[in-house]
Amino acid sequence: MLKKIFKYTLLIFILGGVVLAIYAWHLSARVEKRFSARRWSIPSTVYSDTTLLYPGQRLNPSLFNEKLANLGYNRVDHLPARKGEIRIGPGAMDIFLNDLKTPWNQREGVLVQIGFSENGIGTIRRMDSGETIPILELEPEEIMQFFGQERERRQLISIGQVPEHLIQAVMAAEDHRFFQHHGVDLRGIFRALITNLRHGSIRQGGSTLTQQLAKNYFLTPARTITRKFKEVMLSVIIELKYDKREILEIYLNEIYLGQKGSVAINGVGEAAYFYFGKPVKQLTLSEAAVIAGLIKAPNHYSPYRDITRCRSRRDEVLQAMHRWEWITEAALQAALKQPIKAVGFIASDTKAPYFIDYLTEQLNTLYRPEDLSSLGLSIYTTLDTQVQRAAETALANGLTRLENSNAALQREAPGEKLQGAILVMQPKTGHILALVGGRNYSVSQFNRITQARRQPGSAFKPIVYLSSLSQFTPTSLLSNDPKSYTVNGELWEPQNFEPVTEYTVSLKDALKKSYNLATVDLAMQTGLEHIVDMARRFHFSTPIKPYPSLALGAFEVIPIELARAYCVFAAEGVQPFPLSLKEVVDENDKILEHQYLNIERLITPAEAFVMNSMLQGVVKEGTARSLQWRGVSWPVAGKTGTTNDFRDAWFVGYTPDILALVWVGFDNGDPIKATGAAAALPIWADLMNAIPQYRSGTDFNMPEGVEKILICSVTGLRAVAGCPESSEVYFLAGHAPSEDCPLHDKGGFTGKIIKGVKGLINAN
Amino acid sequence: MPIKAIQIICLVLLAALLAGCPKPILKGEPSEAEVTTPSEAAVEVNPRAAASLQLTDQGRRLIEDRQPDKAIRLLEQAVSLHPTNGQNYYYLSEAWLMKGSAAQAKEFNQLAEIHLKEDSEWMIRVASQADRIAELEK
Numbered sequence: 001m002l003k004k005i006f007k008y009t010l011l012i013f014i015l016g017g018v019v020l021a022i023y024a025w026h027l028s029a030r031v032e033k034r035f036s037a038r039r040w041s042i043p044s045t046v047y048s049d050t051t052l053l054y055p056g057q058r059l060n061p062s063l064f065n066e067k068l069a070n071l072g073y074n075r076v077d078h079l080p081a082r083k084g085e086i087r088i089g090p091g092a093m094d095i096f097l098n099d100l101k102t103p104w105n106q107r108e109g110v111l112v113q114i115g116f117s118e119n120g121i122g123t124i125r126r127m128d129s130g131e132t133i134p135i136l137e138l139e140p141e142e143i144m145q146f147f148g149q150e151r152e153r154r155q156l157i158s159i160g161q162v163p164e165h166l167i168q169a170v171m172a173a174e175d176h177r178f179f180q181h182h183g184v185d186l187r188g189i190f191r192a193l194i195t196n197l198r199h200g201s202i203r204q205g206g207s208t209l210t211q212q213l214a215k216n217y218f219l220t221p222a223r224t225i226t227r228k229f230k231e232v233m234l235s236v237i238i239e240l241k242y243d244k245r246e247i248l249e250i251y252l253n254e255i256y257l258g259q260k261g262s263v264a265i266n267g268v269g270e271a272a273y274f275y276f277g278k279p280v281k282q283l284t285l286s287e288a289a290v291i292a293g294l295i296k297a298p299n300h301y302s303p304y305r306d307i308t309r310c311r312s313r314r315d316e317v318l319q320a321m322h323r324w325e326w327i328t329e330a331a332l333q334a335a336l337k338q339p340i341k342a343v344g345f346i347a348s349d350t351k352a353p354y355f356i357d358y359l360t361e362q363l364n365t366l367y368r369p370e371d372l373s374s375l376g377l378s379i380y381t382t383l384d385t386q387v388q389r390a391a392e393t394a395l396a397n398g399l400t401r402l403e404n405s406n407a408a409l410q411r412e413a414p415g416e417k418l419q420g421a422i423l424v425m426q427p428k429t430g431h432i433l434a435l436v437g438g439r440n441y442s443v444s445q446f447n448r449i450t451q452a453r454r455q456p457g458s459a460f461k462p463i464v465y466l467s468s469l470s471q472f473t474p475t476s477l478l479s480n481d482p483k484s485y486t487v488n489g490e491l492w493e494p495q496n497f498e499p500v501t502e503y504t505v506s507l508k509d510a511l512k513k514s515y516n517l518a519t520v521d522l523a524m525q526t527g528l529e530h531i532v533d534m535a536r537r538f539h540f541s542t543p544i545k546p547y548p549s550l551a552l553g554a555f556e557v558i559p560i561e562l563a564r565a566y567c568v569f570a571a572e573g574v575q576p577f578p579l580s581l582k583e584v585v586d587e588n589d590k591i592l593e594h595q596y597l598n599i600e601r602l603i604t605p606a607e608a609f610v611m612n613s614m615l616q617g618v619v620k621e622g623t624a625r626s627l628q629w630r631g632v633s634w635p636v637a638g639k640t641g642t643t644n645d646f647r648d649a650w651f652v653g654y655t656p657d658i659l660a661l662v663w664v665g666f667d668n669g670d671p672i673k674a675t676g677a678a679a680a681l682p683i684w685a686d687l688m689n690a691i692p693q694y695r696s697g698t699d700f701n702m703p704e705g706v707e708k709i710l711i712c713s714v715t716g717l718r719a720v721a722g723c724p725e726s727s728e729v730y731f732l733a734g735h736a737p738s739e740d741c742p743l744h745d746k747g748g749f750t751g752k753i754i755k756g757v758k759g760l761i762n763a764n
Numbered sequence: 765m766p767i768k769a770i771q772i773i774c775l776v777l778l779a780a781l782l783a784g785c786p787k788p789i790l791k792g793e794p795s796e797a798e799v800t801t802p803s804e805a806a807v808e809v810n811p812r813a814a815a816s817l818q819l820t821d822q823g824r825r826l827i828e829d830r831q832p833d834k835a836i837r838l839l840e841q842a843v844s845l846h847p848t849n850g851q852n853y854y855y856l857s858e859a860w861l862m863k864g865s866a867a868q869a870k871e872f873n874q875l876a877e878i879h880l881k882e883d884s885e886w887m888i889r890v891a892s893q894a895d896r897i898a899e900l901e902k
Contacts, residue, residue, distance in 0.1 A: 052841065054818075056811020104837035135818045428847040429840055571847075572878055574871060582837075596836050597843070599871045605878050656847045657812075696812045701848050703878045 027230070028237050034217060035242070040154055040253065040266075042376030042587065043147045046356065047140035048383040049431070049582070050102060054135045058692035059120040063386040070141050070385065071098065072277055074343055083109040084277050084343075091116055094127065100139045102380060103583045103591050112136065120692070141385050144350045145263075148373035153260065155269035156376075156587075157280050159249035165285045165327070166268065167248065169292035172320035175209045179244055183210040183235035210235040213251045257291065258298040260345055265298075275303060277343035285331060286338035289317040303342040311340055352388045354437030354447045355381075359580045366584070366593060377592070380583040382431035384424075390690035391422040391434040391660075398683035399439060399664070406673055414443045418672065420664045420680075421448035422687065423560055427567040427659045429597040430576025448663065453542055453556040458514045458623075459641025459650040459676070460553030463565065465511050465519075466603065466611055467534040468526040473735045474508035474614055475716035478518040485520070485548045492548060494520050497642070497675075506716050508614045508729065512622030514640065516552055523551030537602055538565040539575065553641060563652060563661040569615065569637065570654040572703065573608040574599040606705030606732050612637045613700075613730040623677050624651065630685035635699040638684075640676035647671055649679035656701075658694045660684055705733045712741035720745045816846030823855050832859040850879025850886065857893055866900040873897055 051067060073086045073095065080087055080096035087094040093116070097109040112133065115123040124133040145153065171178050177185050189206035207215070214234035219227050238247060256264060257271040265274045268291055272280040276287050283291065293313035294301050303310040315336055322332040350356055359381060363372060371377075399420050403409045411417045417439060424434040437447035446452070481503050485492045494516050502509075510518035523531055528546035535544045540562075544555040560578060568575045577598040584593035615637035618624050623640045638653030649664040649672055662680040665672055672679055688695070702708070708730055712723040717737045719726035722744035729736075819842035826835035836859045842852045857872035873894050880886040 052815065052845065054811060054815030054845075056814065104834050135815045426844050426847075428843050431840075431844065572875060574875065591833070594833060597840050598868070601871060601874065657844075696810055696846070698810065698812075698846075698848060701879060704881060 024233060024237060027233055028241065030218065031234065031237050031241060035250070040156070041148050041152070041374035042154055042156065043145040043152070044372045044375060044377035044379055045145050046143045046359065046379045046381060048143055048381060048385045049433075050100070050105070050140050051138040051384070051386070052135060053114065053121060053124060053138065055121055055123055055132075057121045058695060059116075060386065060390070060690055060692060063389055063690065066389065067138075067141070067386055068095075071139060072273075072343070073098075074277065080111060082278065082282070097136075098139050100137055102140060103585055103589075105137055107137075140380060143352060143381070143383060143385070144356055146369075146372040147263065148370070152264045152266045153270050153274075154253065154266040155273065156253055157249075157267070157269035159245050159252070161279070161281045162249075162252060162268065163281055163283060163288065165321075166280065166283055166288035166292065167252075168321055168324075168326040169285075169288045169317050170209070170252070170268075170295065172324060172326065173289075173292040173317045174212070174295055175207075176320070176324050178209050178248070181208060183208060183237075183239035184232050207231075208235065209251050210238055210247055213247065213254060214238060216254055216256075255295055256298060257294050258302055258304075274345060275342050284335075284338065285318070285327065286314065286335040286340070289314045289321070289335065290340055293317045303340050304345075307340060314340065351385065352383055352435065353441040353445075354449065355383055355388065355432070355435040355580065357437070357445065357447055358432075358435060358450050362581055363584075376587045378585045379581065380585070382433065382579050382582055383435075384433040387424050387691050387694070388434040388436070390687050391424055391436045394683050394686040394690065395420045395422050395436050395439065395662075397686060398662075398679075401682070402664070402672070402674065402679055409672060414440065416666070416668070417443075418664070419444075419448060419667055420662065420683065421452070421559060422660060422662050422683070423449045423563045424658065424660045424687070425563055425567060425576075425578065426657070427570035427654055428576065428656070430564075430567065430579045430599075431597070432578055432580045433658070435580075444667075446667070449559045449661075451558070452663075453558055454648050454663065454665065455555070455643040456553040456557050456562055456650060457641035457643035457648060457676070458516075458519075458553060459562060459639050459652055460555075460557070461511060461514065461519055461551070462569065462611060462615060462639055463535055463538065464523050464526070464531055464551045465507065465614065466607065467531045468507070468522050469607055469610060469732060469735075471526060472507050472522065473731050473737070474506065474610065474729050475711055475731075475737060476507045477504050477716065478507055478510050478515075479503070479521045480505045480510065480515050480518040482517060483521070485524075487547050487549065494548070494552060508617055511614050511639075512617040514618075514623045520548055520551045524548060538568065540565065553643065559661055559663055562650075563659060566639075566652045566654055566659055566661070568602050569608050569611045570656060570659055570700075571599070571608070572605040572701075573603040574601045604705060605703035609700060609703055609706050610730050610732055615639055616700075619653070623675075624653070624681055626677060626681060627653070627685055630682060631689045632685055634695055634697040636688075637700070640681060642675040642677075645671045646673050646675070649674055649676040651676050651680035651684045653681075653684050653688075655695070656698050657696050658688075658691075660687055662687075702730070707731045707733050707736050709736045711737070712744060715741045715743050717741045810846070813846040813849060816842045816849055816852070819845070820849065820851050820855065823852070823859075827855055827858050827862065830862065832862040835859045848879055850876045850883075850890075853879065854886070854890060854893065857897070861893070861896060861900065864900070866897050869893075869897045869900070 068086060072084055074084060076085045076087055078087065080094055083096050083098050085096045093114045094111065095114060096111045099109045100107045111127040113125055113127050114121055124136050125131060126133060177188060185206065185208050188208065192206035211231050214231050218234055219231060253267040253269065256266055258265040258274060260274060265271055269280050271291050272278055272283055275291065276283065290303065290310060293316065299305060301310050301313045318332055318335050321327045363379065399418050403418055409418050419439050421438060422434065422436040425432055435449055437449045438444050480500065482493065496516050497514065505515060505518050507522065528548065528550060531550060532544050532546050540557055542556050542558060544550060564575060564578055579595055579597065581595045583591060585591050616635065619627050619636045619638050624638050627636060634655065636653050636655055638651060641650030647665055647669050652661045662683045664679040708728050710719040710726050711729045712719040713725040713727055718740045720741050723741050819838050823835045823839040823842060826838065836856065839852050839856045839859065853872045853875035857869045857876060860869040860872060873890060876890050880890055
């Protein structure tokens with residue numbers, strides 16, 4: 001009988017052993033698979049462009065200070081001693097720069113002084129050597145991250161980067177026998193049991209770091225016997241397969257350490273930045289103890305939640321470290337005296353959301369969404385956050401101003417409110433500096449810069465005038481008389497915006513004053529098909545038909561395509577491809593994607609220059625002249641646009657350095673009861689006044705193939721000395737009028753004297 | 765009255781008239797501050813131009829080190845700061861030549877030509893670059 005019992009018991013043990021071995025083998029395979037594959041999903045990060053600073057640069061102090069704050073620089077009262085600190089004094093700023101690391105430039109953080117002059121930066125110099133710095137590049141700003149479902153932030157670190165005192169602090173807080181046990185610490189479990197029995201409640205856990213790792217990686221948080229059994233099995237397997245420092249590295253990267261808004265902070269690498277604004281290797285003993293103390297209950301002990309509780313927990317960790325003789329009494333006392341200075345954070349919404357949407361569309365052609373949320377790519381963009389902020393503010397203020405000035409524009413429903421959009425580009429490079437696709441992204445994600453199709457109105461006229469340059473000159477005379485046209489069997493009678501007495505007008509004046517009748521006359525003489533061809537060359541993708549109303553911008557365009565078209569004038573006849581993405585880099589700094597400035601010549605530099613000169617006339621004396629009393633005193637070219645019944649108001653203005661398009665209107669096409677000059681232009685002016693760093697005051701260079709001729713303002717012919725008013729007009733070479741002004745060149749005493757002088761010269 | 769005497773009287777009268785006449789109104793005449801060229805004088809008054817030249821020089825050195833990708837990035841920054849400095853376009857063209865793209869090299873070469881036309885030394889280089897581009901296109 002006894003023999004039988006022994007036999008069955010043995011059999012049960014053998015079978016149990018086999019089952020356990022099979023289960024252990026299964027778990028081992030799971031561990032191996034999980035650890036050998038990618039261990040974490042790292043969200044890809046989108047960065048703005050870098051910021052260049054140089055002596056003589058104009059600044060908007062409030063935007064600049066905001067930029068520094070967004071880059072994580074913290075104000076201190078002493079001379080900055082570590083990266084990310086700023087001291088602002090009278091007339092100068094001492095700044096300990098963060099490291100810069102982009103695919104195109106790298107530098108170590110150094111202490112510099114930026115001296116300010118009346119308008120901006122006076123000097124930049126290194127404070128260690130006194131050496132002056134001619135140009136300084138600030139690191140790019142983080143704009144957003146592509147999170148997966150986990151919504152975790154994590155900066156991976158290797159165990160070699162972790163200071164020994166942080167490892168000891170973590171062990172002191174969680175598992176001081178980590179290097180002695182084999183995954184499960186029986187002594188620790190026993191000690192925790194005694195402590196908990198003594199207090200009658202759960203006061204201490206017996207889980208080792210390896211068990212915590214097994215739990216986080218493979219198991220649910222449920223407290224069941226089965227889960228505990230699995231946890232123990234997994235811990236032993238992990239310990240058998242990996243060495244202690246490897247396990248520690250995975251643990252330190254995995255552990256949850258707090259919350260930034262809706263995003264979890266995981267790993268000591270991310271926590272070091274989140275709480276102390278520095279890389280993990282620079283953490284002090286006190287800071288290391290704070291982070292180690294957080295593991296127990298990150299949000300309870302967070303310095304952002306309760307600094308007293310955080311300090312008490314830190315002190316517990318430091319005492320434990322001292323108890324295990326990992327730090328000296330002196331180090332303990334010094335660390336205990338240290339105040340806890342967390343750097344603070346802004347749990348902000350996504351910046352530049354419409355820009356990000358536009359960028360994401362392009363990224364999705366290169367990467368799957370799941371890759372963007374897991375591969376930890378660094379995505380460098382063209383966005384200038386100072387320009388973006390200035391554009392957002394200018395648009396918000398401008399729309400509010402319009403609503404306040406006209407109650408008929410006010411709407412109750414958020415989705416029906418007056419809308420607007422701004423695109424800011426560098427015309428030579430095609431870089432998109434700012435993109436505001438609407439008034440409020442949370443209300444409407446419809447991107448009015450890249451998705452809307454709106455009639456451009458008079459903002460389309462430059463394409464018509466450009467098309468005519470081979471047949472006409474800026475001084476050619478056009479009929480400004482009312483005429484009727486038949487379109488598809490229907491009568492069409494265009495009108496000027498307001499009645500005018502000029503029945504004949506020069507081409508440049510017709511553009512300057514945005515005369516509709518003269519423009520249609522020009523379009524009909526130029527040939528509508530020719531204008532349609534020009535529009536296609538300029539990459540307008542929407543249907544444009546050869547109807548007379550084409551001349552007045554009756555066919556819808558996509559705003560980004562209109563802005564791109566104007567770039568051609570600002571960029572000497574070449575059109576850049578609009579760029580939002582610059583570079584994509586993987587976790588190992590390998591460049592995966594470059595997007596460079598890409599240009600295509602569409603018209604000659606001479607044609608572009610003649611257009612610029614006429615569009616500068618619009619700003620100097622035409623429909624956009626109000627810019628001058630809005631603080632815009634530097635050379636600007638541009639065009640206003642207003643569509644039928646005031647449904648759309650536009651202004652596109654540019655210099656050789658920067659181009660901005662502003663649109664204002666209702667999504668449903670309700671009239672806004674204001675022209676482009678009244679509604680869109682003030683927003684443009686506000687924007688440009690807010691970004692003085694983009695104002696060089698540079699005028700457009702006159703290329704070869706252009707003639708500058710003094711023209712009589714009355715006759716449009718070459719001015720003579722008797723002409724009462726004349727102006728310099730730019731012509732394509734060989735297109736300028738050859739005749740002198742006959743009106744002021746004949747008769748009268750002066751004319752006779754001039755003839756006499758001519759005779760004298762000829763006689764000699 | 766002899767014809768010569770009439771002509772002399774005319775000349776004297778003209779001088780007297782011109783001395784009292786106002787200058788014709790010149791619209792669109794650029795002021796000194798608006799005129800810019802990539803000359804040293806322009807760089808002195810334009811901080812953006814001065815900063816841009818630093819980047820141009822760094823870009824040039826990267827091209828010499830045969831790092832066209834990094835050079836393009838720096839030269840793009842240089843163009844952003846000072847779009848009328850033709851040297852940036854010259855070096856951009858060099859970088860694209862190095863990358864084997866004749867089409868882009870040609871576009872930048874043409875821009876360099878526009879902006880460097882008043883600098884005979886640079887124009888020799890621009891012309892030589894155009895020849896190399898044409899060679900690559902074959």
